[in-house]
Amino acid sequence: DTAVSQTPKYLVTQMGNDKSIKCEQNLGHDTMYWYKQDSKKFLKIMFSYNNKELIINETVPNRFSPKSPDKAHLNLHINSLELGDSAVYFCASSQRPPGLATGELFFGEGSRLTVL
Amino acid sequence: GNSVTQMEGPVTLSEEAFLTINCTYTATGYPSLFWYVQYPGEGLQLLLKATKADDKGSNKGFEATYRKETTSFHLEKGSVQVSDSAVYFCALQFYTGRRALTFGSGTRLQVQP
Numbered sequence: 001d002t003a004v005s006q007t008p009k010y011l012v013t014q015m016g017n018d019k020s021i022k023c024e025q026n027l028g029h030d031t032m033y034w035y036k037q038d039s040k041k042f043l044k045i046m047f048s049y050n051n052k053e054l055i056i057n058e059t060v061p062n063r064f065s066p067k068s069p070d071k072a073h074l075n076l077h078i079n080s081l082e083l084g085d086s087a088v089y090f091c092a093s094s095q096r097p098p099g100l101a102t103g104e105l106f107f108g109e110g111s112r113l114t115v116l
Numbered sequence: 117g118n119s120v121t122q123m124e125g126p127v128t129l130s131e132e133a134f135l136t137i138n139c140t141y142t143a144t145g146y147p148s149l150f151w152y153v154q155y156p157g158e159g160l161q162l163l164l165k166a167t168k169a170d171d172k173g174s175n176k177g178f179e180a181t182y183r184k185e186t187t188s189f190h191l192e193k194g195s196v197q198v199s200d201s202a203v204y205f206c207a208l209q210f211y212t213g214r215r216a217l218t219f220g221s222g223t224r225l226q227v228q229p
Contacts, residue, residue, distance in 0.1 A: 004159065033216060035219075040221060041221060041224070042219075042221045043205065043219040043222070045216040045218075056216055090159055092159070092160075098215055098216050098217075104162045104165075105152075105160070105162070105217060106159075106161075107160045107161065108159050109157065
C-alpha cells in the first residue's frame with residue numbers, strides 16, 4: 001500500500017491549459033509539501049500545508065494554487081501552463097511541520113509534467 | 117540564505133570501488149544535515165542524517181560525518197554495488213522556524229558491473 005501517492009504520473013499538455021495533480025498520504029502525517037524538480041534534478045520547495053493550513057509559500061507564480069481539503073490530501077492546480085512549468089512535481093509528507101520535524105520526508109513517485 | 121552545494125555528476129564507478137560524494141553547505145547557525153537517495157522512477161527516500169557537529173550518520177554501508185569547521189557532510193561508501201546506482205541529494209534543515217528541507221542539486225551515481 002503506497003504511503004504517498006500522486007496522480008497522474010505523467011501529464012502532457014499544451015501551453016495555456018489548466019491542469020491538476022493530486023496527492024494523498026496514508027501515513028497519518030500532519031504536514032504535506034509540493035516540490036518542483038527541474039531538468040537538472042534541482043529540487044525546490046513550492047508549498048507546504050500543516051493540517052490544512054498553508055505554512056510555506058515560496059516565490060511561486062500565482063498560476064499555481066495548492067488546495068488541501070483535509071490533512072491527507074494536497075492537490076496542485078496550475079493555470080495557464082507555460083513551457084517553463086515542465087518538470088517533475090513531487091509531493092511529500094512529514095509527521096510534523098518544519099520547526100518541529102525530524103527532517104524525514106516521505107516522497108511520492110513524482111508527476112512528470114510536459115508542456116508543449 | 118541557506119544553500120547546499122554538491123559535486124556535479126555523473127559519478128561513474130566500478131563495482132566494489134570506494135565512493136565519495138562531496139557536500140558543503142552555507143547557513144546561519146547549525147542546521148541538521150541529511151542525505152536522500154532517489155532510485156530510478158521513484159521518489160526520494162531518507163538515507164541518513166546527522167543533527168549536530170561531529171555526528172556520523174550511517175545506513176546501508178553509507179556514512180557521512182557532520183563537519184562544522186569545513187561546513188561539509190560528504191557521503192562515503194567503502195564498496196559500491198550496481199544497486200547503489202541512483203541520484204543522491206544532500207539537504208539541510210533547521211529545527212526552528214518554518215523552513216522546509218533545502219536540497220542540493222543532486223549527484224548521479226552510476227555503478228558498472
